[in-house]
Amino acid sequence: MPIHGEVHTISGGFSDEGCTASQRKRYVRSVYSVAVQEEDDPLDIDLAFTRADLRDVVPHDNDLVVISVVTAGRRVHRVLVDQGSSADVMFWSTFNKLQLSPDLLRSYIGCLYGFAGDQVEVRDYLELRTTFTDGTTSHTESITYLVVNANSAYNILLGRPTLNRLRGVSCIRHMKLKMPDLSGRVIVIKFDQKEAKNCYENSLKTKRGVFMVVERPPWQRRPWR
Template sequence: MTESKAPGAQSSYEARKPQTRGRTRENTPLRHNFWVDLKELIAIPDVASRLKPPPKTNKRLGLRKTAWCVFHQVVGHNIRNCLALGFQLDELVRGNFLKDYLQEPQGALTTAAPTEDQGHEVPIHGEINTIAGGFSGGCTVSQRKKYAKGVMIVETQGLDLTLEPDLVFTKTNLRDVVSHDNDPVVISMVTTGRKVHHILMDQGSSTDVMFWLTFNKLQLSLDQVRPYVGCLYDFAGYQVEVRGNIQLCTTFTSDAASRTANIKYLVINAPSAYNILLDRPALNRIRAVASSRHMKMKLPSLEGIVIPMKSNQKDSKRCYENSLKTKRGVCSVTIQPPGED
């Protein structure tokens, strides 16, 4: 039986600290609805005297840079999703100290729904970004600085979406899909009068890649290759041999329609189970959207017709298995600039 305490007396309990960081019932406080705002509730002298203030810190506690927690007096999460305050208020409700401020009856308590802010008690020491390279943003330091500054400029001119249809994936697109374990989307396309298979929809790099073996199979001339300044490195830090870049007319076709676009490929000499890697530059240029769940890629034709391109699941699995056998598969590349202009 809980003993009542005199008003203003300091509570002797310590706030419960969750032992694990997983979203379980044990480390998630019960959410109570109060008829006063939480900021006003913790400011009431009788309530404030029973709360244990958290230790002060200058670190951001959470993922949201603009959210402010009145209880912690730091940014990172809001007071509604504050775990430390939630546990203490839960204890006070169980001790029958906040019955005059509750909206719901005592038996109607529910576990708070997990939110992305529930990991806010882990201090954020820094941020890790992805590596990138290729043509996006330029090849030199000054070009990339100009590109980075342009990110802060709000574009006022809208895109011309007059003939662009909605690219939607529905349940009907799953009818011809064999159940898979996160298979990559691998398609075929036509370039220089030849149909090229084993094209990976990568979306993880900022450059479109053609491998040297594919370049030779297409019987392309070295006169078409333009020099590329800079060095490329794979994810493990090994240097990748760059032969240059080439721009080719590439056609994406299906029974519905087709679309041709000029795509600039970076030609590299490295082992790969794929012939070409299509990444963000090409996909954005043709306005394509790929779905690994539906094993398809869709893009609009110039006439406004949706072009569905189905991934070959047998080729997808075969390429993935072969990529694991290569000694140094190219997973991602980054650029080392030669210097300023």
């Protein structure tokens, strides 16, 4: 079959290392460069899913990846892990519930858009140390969250930037997210299937929900009104 062209995915946010043209060019050059990984990196370990991981899974119809994390001294539930998102997002309502100081917010010049093209208001961004734990071991990373003002059934949306930094791998069939800790052990975080179903039902009732956010290139952005 002849190939008449190519279709590329839309990406953006902090996964592209910036919003300016020079920052994007630098990112593209880094993509084509060969990186040498250190052999003694404790985070580079094999992650596998087995039949034993299915024992506690309730039969489901493609449930969403919903977990809980610890950040700002509080456990936050209803955290959606979305590999299709190019940004890590915290919703404005969650920011207020965490009782965070507005002084933590930093200016963000980019514009985020929903998958359908609707514009999402960004209230700057902030960095928070976030812990992922299975009750036995844990992994803590500083995550850059874009704070958006939009209705959502979720409190936080974690995209590719965080999964890549964690070396995390999620599996829908096994309903688990696996990642290494600093000692080389494997953290196994179970998806909350009950919470996932509740979030899905609530999202259907929400007029304006954000499940996947992308950033348009500068030449496609529309001015604020």
